[in-house]
Amino acid sequence: MGQTTTDHAWSEFWAQQGPHGSTGCLPARWQSVFATLERTWRTFASRLPQGASVLDLATGDARVLHWIGTTRPDTVLTGIDLAPQLPQPPPGVDLRPATAMEDLPFPDASFDAIVSQFGVEYGDTPQVAQEIARVASDDAAVGMVIHRGDGAILSHNLARAEQIRWVVDEMGLMAKTKAALNDEQPPWPDATAMVAAIVEQGRAKHGDRSAAWEIPEAVRRSLLMGAQAGDTVAGLAALLDRIEAQARNELARIASLEAACATADARDSFFGAFAAAGLAVSETDELSDAAGRVFAEMIALRRA
Template identity: 65%
Template structure:
């Protein structure tokens, strides 16, 4: 399994049903409201009893929104991740499935949708499978990332902050060494970490990864001392913090690659046009603050 695949596997393993915020902070609720509105509008145009396939479905929130808007729709999702949060009621999920190699018969779906999904794969192979598994009058709706959008900008800033903590400060390695050499309550190590917590707050703010990660390390030391943990136990916590941080870096790297794929719009659309799926509509999506964060593309058979 690649680092990126492992990172997304770990991400979904940490999520509960319907509560993942993906690559955005939870406080950006207007983004999710805009996405939900876009899919509800799309649902209104589906034929009666439409069979819908969602590519890279994740927690299946798109299928959940479609089902709320249209109770008659049959909803199926696929995702490469080997495990996902429990599916919403009435949704069939197939895990460990690549969108480039779908396990479905020809002409089985009346619509294919994807939210921040197809651009993570290989568009030519995905387009072939979309064309194969859809009916002649099917609609394809894709919400894709934008390289000039707020989602990538937010995540690139987080990547800078994470690298500052992990690589520039060397905080985790230094803390492990100090804990190994000292005994609880590891006063020297805790004071050193607290200083980096303050640096991270001043440099990036108290909602930043530059503050969150050092603060998680500080709390691990304090709670470990209070619980009477051994140095090995605290080091295990630090290893988990580092693993989660590096997994986030891998996810951000894959996000940046997905933006590049979607931004190469001529090549991206040509992959679908090669299978007679042409762009019929597109619109930019903005949150309540006016920030561009995605684009919705609709395609139909020519």
């Protein structure tokens, strides 16, 4: 399976993340979201049989396996992800990068539990469901935390996408900055002042610490530091290209998030794919943050 633009965006994302403490698609200030997720998976882990073998689909930074493993040190933990580059996994986790959910490299009935957090809905649901059913033991527990289109995660990320498009496309920050750099000599005071003005426009239009503030502020600081370090215009232009590439990678990730929400929200076809594979929904539970905002849903499945 070749790597799409979205796959590349997620590979870049995970390559830049630290260990399992990274915050994924939410700002670090949303700590209650992570607390709810951790509590959910620790409860799931507490119900597993002794020595259970656990497979995590689209594991990312393997934080779910970290929570399961620290709750139940007797479990045997394996994680797969399509991204070819992933952060260092927690101790005791067998991590398999560049591995598709639709084509799992494991024998039939290999696992006592199969889990996924914001993963299954990114794949080809019928194929993923068939693979889950194939590698699950007869009495395996299947637990999935899935996105919701009406959830706080998507709304936060759609707002962020709007902010990124404003600064990168509507304001044309990178092109304007490159042109301004070419029009004057270091330390480029006019170019820096122009970028600083966009920083303030972004703050006024979208708020302090928004992407509309964050991206031009990164450019402004780059110009100041570049002047102090004696950087060339060519060097700064290359840095601006990298900043823009990161912004467009984030837009690709948000687009894939929106598509994943749509997949999960089409409940008849989504759950129907699992029913066709012989897996029935046994329990559902809405997940909310401390402010009461629903952000996801925990789905438990068992063989029908």
